[in-house]
Amino acid sequence: MRTLLSFLLLALASAVAAISTSGNRLLVVLDDVADKATYSKFFADLEEREFKITYETPKSDSLTLFNLGERTYDHVLFLPVRTKGLGPNLTPKTLHDFVNAKGNILLALSANTTTPTSLVALLSELDITLPTDRNSLVVDHFNYDITSATDKHDVLLLPPPKPIRAGIKDFFSEGAGTKLIAFPRGVGAVLGNGQLLNPILRAPRTAYSYNPKEQAEAVNGDDLFAAGQQLSLVSTMQARNNARVTVVGSAEMLQDKWFDASVTKLDGQPVVQTFNREFAKRVSGWTFQEIGVLKVNWVEHHLEEEGAPNDSNPEMYRVKNNVSYTISLSEFAWDHWIGFNVPEHDEIQLEFSMLSPFHRLNLKEESHRLAAVHYHTVFTTPDQHGIFNFMVNYKRPFLSHIEEKNTVPVRHMAHNEWPRSYVISGAWPWIAGLGSTVVGFLGFVALWMYSAPVDAGKKVTVKKTQ
């Protein structure tokens, strides 16, 4: 009875605590608590996903990201603040340490407020470049909302973003239908060339960023920050330790009035709903490690030769052995683990490598379990001895990194593992020589011991000529 009760409690506890894979302590940094009301639906969605939200202003004394060397929060959400700096508790170095300690950051910027220098410094270190003049706005004279931005064209309407390349998993546009994302009064960023940076939402081809104070009349050649798809409206960086930093260019797109609003695009359908609520849920879900998180459950390899023992993960292999490799992968989907299905046009690859890969093989899906998918392949170890690694290095945009390395020595052929000489047809003359030598020797022994001399007493007469 007791054990049953404790099991029930354990199940209940794990069900309740089963949200983000990296904790549920969320810190929201905003200017004053009155701002909470404008984002009430967004915060209500977060609380429904069981985040424990703490609201703080940047200069408050009780705001510390670290306590005794450990993070006090798992995620931080920055809303636009009107102060120039973020105070001594949120220095760029503290934020940098926070990301190094696997904390996730979601930054929301706005064209109406200057971004604090700490955040600009943090972003420039991640190679996300914001416009240097601190009041920049993204406008588009072709894709704007007629109902709310007829004159200023600063509310962009964009279709939910499809993956940029084939093979990337589509997290952000599934199920959108005809809904559009409204991007009101936002800031565009330019991303560096690193492979850890990925834009979620890029500006349309005709959009551009300008400074309303200085470039109100026209945008000149030298002063253009960026235009078109080089402008990234929602940018992400996933660090090598899987910490995620997302920059949402427009904090206003997270506000209540743009969740489920009705907008009209120029030359578009008359009235369309905005996709902002679902998009905000997915962007925050990705940043706070609720989706796109992968896990390796186990790795198993064994010898796949007939007549040989096939115990799992042996200590050593030999050259030219058939080896079977299986890896089990799971993906976290909002609140529970499911099996991970590789996106179409993409492959998980196993590298069997010493200094460079000798084999790079696509793993095939072998079987499904309730919360895992097994990927499997069979190959032959190369005819080179040495210390090899089974390496599955699966890093893709918007998915956490998988690097599984198992080291295994590959030995030479042993002296008794070569084919026998009687099997080798070129050796037959030599074996015949062996046999004939043996037979000749035995015949000689018998002959020597048991033969009588020929004509022992016969004298050979030699005729002398004289």
Add this chain to the structure above:
Amino acid sequence: MRLTQAILLLAAGAAQAASSWSFDDASISVAAKKGSDAIKEKFSQKTPLTKPVGLGSTDTVKIILTAKEDGKAKRPHQAFVTIKEQETGLEAPFPLTVKDTGKAVVQISQKDLPVQFLLSPKPLKASVVIGSFGEARAVNTPVFDIEIQTDPNTPLPKYEAPIRYGKKPEIHHIFRPDPQSPPKVISLFFALAVAATVPALFISWLLLGANLNHLTKALGAAPLSHITFFGSIVAMEGVFFMYYTSWNLFQILPVAGVVGIVTVLSGTKALGEVQSRRLAGER
């Protein structure tokens, strides 16, 4: 309420359709570094150029146009020439410098273009984008193609695509070829040639007078020793055969030792008997 809203929207749409941006008096000229304008061609919103414009390594393309709103020359907020590379879809904007009168000009040379454009195999597509705030409809029309003419003397600029995570090509290790034997016919022929020496040897011995005449005498004199001696020599060959087929060194060594001892012990007696026949003059 709904009806009036719809009517308003329609009216707004109609009003927008009425006022729009356009450009006029547009021309493109390609000038070499030193010298006057070599080629000058006109184009307009409705008639883009049909032939691509060549841009050499020292040439400068100059695009001139007048931006107009509803037919009146005006300065727009956005006046770009966007050049797009067809292979990758990369697009670069070149803002026109616009005066208050609406006259806009921009000069583009090869050094202004991103390096990916210079390496593109297909011509680049250029469009003019003119737009501004307010209700006037903006315009985005393709106007001409640019063909990059690279200088054959200077090497092409190098461009390394940045690393992007994705699947890599498969590698299958190519194994060294297995050692091969010559055709079995040849092996059989030579094996038989070697094996044929044995009967040749025996026949030549017979012709020279080989015999086993003393066998009965030897067996009569020392039967056990002779049988054991000859038997142990055959047994030693048997041990070597077992070593060749299945046994390992540690299995044959004791057996070979035992057989060797038997050979020595029986051999003294057997060979002693042979010696006695020799001393008796029979050998």
